[in-house]
Amino acid sequence: MSALIEFKGFNKFFGEQQVLKEIDLQVKPGEVIVILGPSGCGKSTLLRCLNGLEVAHSGSLNFNGRELLDKGTDWRDVRQQIGMVFQSYHLFPHMNVLDNVLLGPVKVQKRDRRDARAQAEALLERVGLLDKRDAFPRQLSGGQQQRIAIVRSLCMNPKVMLFDEVTAALDPEMVKEVLEVIQCLAREGMTLLIVTHEMAFARAVADRIVFMDAGRILEQNPPELFFTNPQTARAQQFLEKFSYVEALPKKTQTKELEPL
Template identity: 85%
Template sequence: MSALIEFQGFNKFFGEQQVLEQIDLQVQAGEVVVILGPSGCGKSTLLRCLNGLEQAHSGSLRLDGKELLAPGTDWRQVRQRVGMVFQSYHLFGHMSVLDNLLLGPLKVQKRERGEAQAQAEALLARVGLLDKRDVFPRQLSGGQQQRIAIVRSLCMNPEVMLFDEVTAALDPEMVKEVLQVIQGLAREGMTLLIVTHEMAFARAVADRIVFMEAGRILEQNPPERFFTQPQSARAQQFLEKFSFVESLPKTLHKELS
């Protein structure tokens, strides 16, 4: 079976600087891939390339076997199949929640209003926000806005969802409500590419962990293997930093509190 998403020898530059180098990554349909790595390693850029928000690249990037780096690619089509959720939600502030959700289905996909709205409301109910249908984004908490942003992408009926550090801007209390939504999608078998710093979540939800540093993929492994026996020294170092707090001596814990 050929992969749904396939990066091959993929390079990406910001001006002179190379930010992605010889990326080889295959994602099967229904797979949940979590990309980990230190800040600035190119994780987000990788997702953005898949959504056509970044240009200047070489190599090959295929979606369902079709080369996306070819000149005639209709990114508007691709974006309907590949949804993206951002760190800071980026809901349209001048529109009600419902209008945010319906903009794509009505204007881009030219769907029937009744049908699109029924879907939007069903999805809102699913993330527990149906009562917020007519409010404006600024009246919502960060966690609520992020759940709405996820629904906005889902309303386009995408095959793949990209999550770019979607909980990084949230209070710890709100992280959970967003992660639960993503976990629900994973359970349903949707293809997900997730960039996150939530290690426990990555471990729980991922079929595969991709570890990146300085624009390269250093290792790809199932989560249990990655978290218990990381192959590269850099990944070990990275994981040690995240277990720092847990490994503090008990007495010090007391002093802190």
């Protein structure tokens, strides 16, 4: 199967500092990639380049048969196909949940409001938040707001979702409810690129772990191999900080959700 996303010899600088170095990464449709690595190694920058939030320096980045580094790339169009959710959810505070979710489909994609609303409500129901459709963001917990942010992105019908430390700002008891939603998307075959510090989740959800250090990809392996037998000293050092991972069960026990 041909790749949905392909970075080839991809480089990115901030001023003099090269933060992504000769990145080669292929992602097939339906694959779940978890990107791990120490702080500052370039994980967020990699995702942001894919979404046009950062401008690449050189190399190639192909998405769904299109070269994104070409000058004429319509990033507005690309962003509709590549959903991204960050640590902070950026819901519009003056809009209720439903209006937040419908903004993209109706205003940007010019879809029929009734159709979009039916999809939005179905998605809200699946993440357990249909009863909050009229609430304002300030009336919701962090975990609820993050699930709304995910629904907002999904409602654009993207081909791939990027998650950058989406649980990092949440209280521990809210982390699980958000990770369950992502796990559900993974089970349904959605293509996902995930940056997380939740190692048990990474191990359970990933088809492949991409380990980065200082702007380079050092390893790309299935989670069982990466966590039990990392191939580089840097990955070993990184994992030692999470040494409790060895004691974890192979699959995290998560509540079964309705399919999204």
